[in-house]
Amino acid sequence: MSTRNTIAIVGRPNVGKSTLFNRLVGQRQAIMDNQSGVTRDRHYGYGDWIGKNFTVIDTGGYVHGSDDIFEEEIRKQVKLAIEEADVVLFMVDADAGMHGLDEEFAAVLRRYQGQKPIYIVANKADTHARAHASGEFYALGLGEQAEVFPISSQSGAGTGELLDAVVAHFEEAGEEDPDSGIPKIAIVGRPNAGKSSFVNLLLGAERSIVTDIAGTTRDAIESKYAAFGNEFILVDTAGLRRKARVNEDVEFYSNLRAIRAMEAADVCIVMLDASRGIEAQDVSIIGLADRNRKGIVILVNKWDLIENKETNTARDFEAKILEKIKPIAYPPIVFISVLNRQRVHKAIETAIEVYQNKRKKIPTSQLNDTMLKEIEKYGPPAVKGKIVRIKYVTQLPTHNPVFAFFCNLPQYVTESYTRYLENRMREHFDFTGVPIGIVFRKK
Ligand code: GDP
Ligand code: GDP
Numbered sequence: 001m002s003t004r005n006t007i008a009i010v011g012r013p014n015v016g017k018s019t020l021f022n023r024l025v026g027q028r029q030a031i032m033d034n035q036s037g038v039t040r041d042r043h044y045g046y047g048d049w050i051g052k053n054f055t056v057i058d059t060g061g062y063v064h065g066s067d068d069i070f071e072e073e074i075r076k077q078v079k080l081a082i083e084e085a086d087v088v089l090f091m092v093d094a095d096a097g098m099h100g101l102d103e104e105f106a107a108v109l110r111r112y113q114g115q116k117p118i119y120i121v122a123n124k125a126d127t128h129a130r131a132h133a134s135g136e137f138y139a140l141g142l143g144e145q146a147e148v149f150p151i152s153s154q155s156g157a158g159t160g161e162l163l164d165a166v167v168a169h170f171e172e173a174g175e176e177d178p179d180s181g182i183p184k185i186a187i188v189g190r191p192n193a194g195k196s197s198f199v200n201l202l203l204g205a206e207r208s209i210v211t212d213i214a215g216t217t218r219d220a221i222e223s224k225y226a227a228f229g230n231e232f233i234l235v236d237t238a239g240l241r242r243k244a245r246v247n248e249d250v251e252f253y254s255n256l257r258a259i260r261a262m263e264a265a266d267v268c269i270v271m272l273d274a275s276r277g278i279e280a281q282d283v284s285i286i287g288l289a290d291r292n293r294k295g296i297v298i299l300v301n302k303w304d305l306i307e308n309k310e311t312n313t314a315r316d317f318e319a320k321i322l323e324k325i326k327p328i329a330y331p332p333i334v335f336i337s338v339l340n341r342q343r344v345h346k347a348i349e350t351a352i353e354v355y356q357n358k359r360k361k362i363p364t365s366q367l368n369d370t371m372l373k374e375i376e377k378y379g380p381p382a383v384k385g386k387i388v389r390i391k392y393v394t395q396l397p398t399h400n401p402v403f404a405f406f407c408n409l410p411q412y413v414t415e416s417y418t419r420y421l422e423n424r425m426r427e428h429f430d431f432t433g434v435p436i437g438i439v440f441r442k443k
Contacts, residue, residue, distance in 0.1 A: 005054040005174035007166060008085035009121075010077050010109075012101040015093040016123040019153040021045065021058040024163075046177035049163040053174035057084055071104060078108045087166050088118045090142065094134040094150060095124040106140040117169055118142055121162060125150035131158070182224070183355035186235040186261040188285055189271030194301040197338040198271065199234065202227045202348070230352050235261040259288065266358060267295035267351050267433070274302045274335070278321050286325050293400040295354035295433045296331040299347050304337040330426070332433050354433030358400060362429055367393045367403070374424040383412045391443055402437035410440035 007024070009017045025045030044057045059077045081088050090109055092102050109118055120142055122134030131150035138148055149165070151158035187195050202225060224233050262268045268289040272278055289296050298321060306313065318333050325331070332350050336343045371393045380388040392406040403425065407413070418438050425436060 005170040006085045008057045008081035011091035052167040094122040126152045184233045184265045186265035187269045193271040298333045303335040406443045
């Protein structure tokens with residue numbers, strides 16, 4: 001078995017292959033090397049499950065012509081999956097029920113039975129009834145131990161059980177995503193804030209574009225850069241580098257692509273125009289980034305336009321921004337001038353620091369040493385005569401910093417005490433730019 005640990009998803013159009021693909025690769029699409037000359041529409045990405053890394057191929061990406069799919073294409077898709085993958089997922093639609101094309105796929109797949117493990121995945125089994133009804137696909141006479149896995153790619157239900165079964169076939173840990181650890185940065189902001197100018201300046205720095213990412217995501221363009229000694233991936237929003245031709249007044253944030261780019265990124269740079277200050281749409285994208293647990297950096301561009309700057313000018317400006325984005329208080333604010341190339345380096349450095357903060361893992365002993373002292377100093381207030389005792393703190397193995405406080409009565413911890421703990425956490429550990437989660441668990 002290859003160390004690649006490859007999973008291929010096959011099936012007729014619209015069953016949800018790319019939805020499952022996106023769930024498995026966790027938004028991290030594979031990056032293609034321009035030089036290697038490989039085709040750009042290879043739909044593959046990296047994922048991992050209980051300590052096993054794997055590559056996922058969405059073979060549907062090769063078959064064009066949507067519903068007009070012919071036997072030739074089915075054969076091509078299946079052949080590719082069998083050749084490239086260690087495990088094949090044959091996806092059908094539990095909502096639509098059996099379809100003639102499913103039977104055609106099954107007929108082709110049956111020729112390869114025994115060569116590779118094949119699983120039937122009944123997607124869109126969003127409800128119990130649909131999951132139950134997916135039993136009809138046993139009739140396809142395929143599948144590892146003839147099993148049908150009902151899942152919902154949309155909600156993620158059932159995907160854990162499926163992955164448990166799939167990764168059991170992988171003997172080795174597998175190759176890690178070569179781009180894990182490289183921050184993905186999205187730059188958003190109102191028209192004219194200076195986003196394109198900023199990107200163009202970065203492009204001019206040192207090495208420009210290193211690699212472009214495969215056309216897997218339908219909405220965001222991603223490119224890998226090295227600037228000022230740092231590697232990062234820029235998630236472009238529509239018309240960022242090529243100036244948008246459309247009406248500039250179009251509400252920028254109603255543009256789904258900006259939101260998609262933000263969602264695909266680790267860190268969201270929100271660029272403001274110093275001459276306009278922070279506006280309602282900026283506040284809402286910051287709120288959205290916070291809810292999506294993204295790192296956030298606020299850049300105040302065109303600082304050159306502010307005349308008669310005094311020592312307090314930046315501080316007052318900063319206070320106004322923080323007032324508007326309350327209760328979010330953690331984003332760093334950097335004042336720059338793309339025009340004068342002022343603090344552009346600092347801006348990128350800050351974004352990378354925020355990314356590092358987002359990935360930070362605090363050792364449990366250190367966490368307990370500092371936080372239990374703070375809790376001793378000021379314990380949770382009694383609610384309805386109930387005394388909450390926090391015994392132990394640990395960081396959860398999540399992609400964003402989340403801290404679990406184990407206690408006897410988690411339901412009695414107040415919101416203000418949660419805020420107290422978050423503030424102490426931020427005092428002791430640098431989580432600048434990053435939303436952190438505080439949860440209470442029963443001991
Ligand atoms: P593909 O052509 O096989 O790659 O299918 P897509 O991933 O593009 O999905 C086709 C449609 O099915 C999209 O509208 C999805 O939103 C929808 N879809 C995907 N997974 C689910 C699911 O688990 N439940 C439901 N209800 N819809 C889904
Ligand atoms: P985008 O719509 O956010 O991509 O904004 P652009 O990069 O196209 O910039 C809009 C306008 O602001 C252009 O005329 C730029 O030359 C100008 N601009 C960009 N950065 C600065 C800056 O730091 N200072 C000043 N004074 N103008 C700037």
